[in-house]
Amino acid sequence: MMVLSLFLLLLLSLQSHVTAREITFPPVAGISQHPVVAHAGDEPFDIGMSSAFYGLTTYANLPYVHCLSPKDEGVEKYDIAILGAPFDTAVTARPGARFGPGGIRRGSRRISPEFSWDIITGENVFLDWAKIVDCGDAPLTWLDNTVALKQLDTAHETISSRPGNSSEYSIPRIITLGGDHTTTLSALRSTYKKWGQVSVIHFDSHLDTWDPKVLGGGISHYAGVNHGTFLHIAHEEGLIRNTSIHAGIRAPMARPRGDLRNDARCGFEIVTARDIDHIGVSGIVEKLKKRVANSLVYISVDIDVLDPGSAPGTGTAEVGGWTTRELLTILDSLLGLEVIGADVVEVAPIYDNAGETTVLAAAEVVRSLIGLMVGQPVTST
Ligand SMILES: [Mn+2]
Structure with a gap:
């Protein structure tokens, strides 16, 4: 009887211990803009402060701001804006990247600005000087690429x-x-209006400087504006400097001499995917920094720069690419460049796997890009 009583007492004490822990749920991950107070037992606690998994999905749980409002009044100010561009009707292979913005946000679901100190860089990019917001997606028609x-x-x-x-x-x-x-x-047209010509660091397995006559077949002007020609067009429009550079190139070409000659004419130098085997990550970083030195920089990351093993969720996957770790190290090592704009494109979640490998990688790439913007020495603007 005595033993049974002691056992019951022990059970009761364990029960009250569990209940107490629930009541005093520690305020960790997650930023709560609109704290919701609930009761677990007798004590109130803030639901928003207890989880990153609540509310509507923005990139890294950042606050949503209606940046696209036609009025200035009532729009919160910001320094770095995340903008979704759900558009995929100018592709040459598999479509699906219109769902990229939603996929990358989903991949960032676990990221909580208050719980983002990085052991590699020693920084929390979200809690530095910059106010970073998510502006949602731009409204883009899927029926007319020119209008979109x-x-x-x-x-x-x-x-x-x-x-x-x-x-x-x-x-x-x-x-x-x-x-x-x-x-x-569109991003380069916009940066040109604000800053003039910029150097582009273009992470991709493909050149994307193809002449519209080659990639588009010269069918029409409309057909010639696509995801493999936009850098050619950016050059023709005078938006970019002739000190731009590709990184991670490995895809097949139509006419090697012609394509490469045109690529150089558009202002690009090439770092291939396999250069990493010869000169390593630091050699690649050195090449990129040297090429764009003393100019404003736009960084464009096509997720197909990664090997399909690291990022299967993309439209035109090419084997033999970099790992996520290699790409993140290269990106973080570019600190010090004056990055005035950036993007992560070609994320097509329909081809991703159950582990969401691609969208998780894309979310981290975005965090590295934010780090370059927050950490850079500000000089001209
Ligand atoms: Mn591309």
Whole structure:
């Protein structure tokens, strides 16, 4: 009897211990803009502070701001804006990147700005000087690519025309979540209006400087504007400097001499995917930094720069690419460049796997890009 009583007492004490732990749920991950107080037992606790998995999905649980409002009144200021570009009707292989912005946000679901100190860089990019917000997606038609790009041009101009929140930036920076790679053309048109010509660091397995006559077949002007020609067009429009560079190239070409000659004419040098086997990550970083030195930089990351083993969820996958770790190290090592715009494109979640390998990688790439914007020495603007 005595033994049984002691056992019951022990059970009761365990029960009350569990209940007490539930009541005093520790305030960790997650930023709560609108704290919801609930009761577990007798004590109230803030649901928002107990989990990153609540509310509507923004990139990294950042606050949503209606940056695309036609009015200035009532729109919160920001320094770095995340903008989705759900567009995939200018691809040459598999479609699906219109769902990229939603996929990358889903891949970032676990990221909580308050719980993001990075042991590698020693920084929490979200809690530095910059106010970072998610502007949602630009409204883009899927029936007319010319109109869709004009809509995206307008979205970029609207977002970058508002005053920055801090005194560090007079012009807010935008990180675009693609969308197929054609969406970068709108971003470059917008950066040209604000900053003039920029050098592009283009992470991709493909050149994307193809002449529209080669990739598009010269069928029509409309057909020639696509995700494999946008850098050719950016060059023709005078948006980019001739000190640009590709990184991770390995895809097949139509006419090696012609394609490469045209690529050089568009202002690009090439770092191939296999260069990493010869000169390593540090050799690649050195090449990239040297090429764009002393100029403003736009960084475009086509997720197909990664090997399909690291990022299967993309439209035109090419084997023999870099790992996620290699790409993140290269990106983080570019600290010090003046990055005035960036994007992560060609994420097509339909081809991703159950472990969401691609969208998790894309979410981390976005975090590295934010790090370059937050950590860079601000000089001209
Ligand atoms: Mn591309």
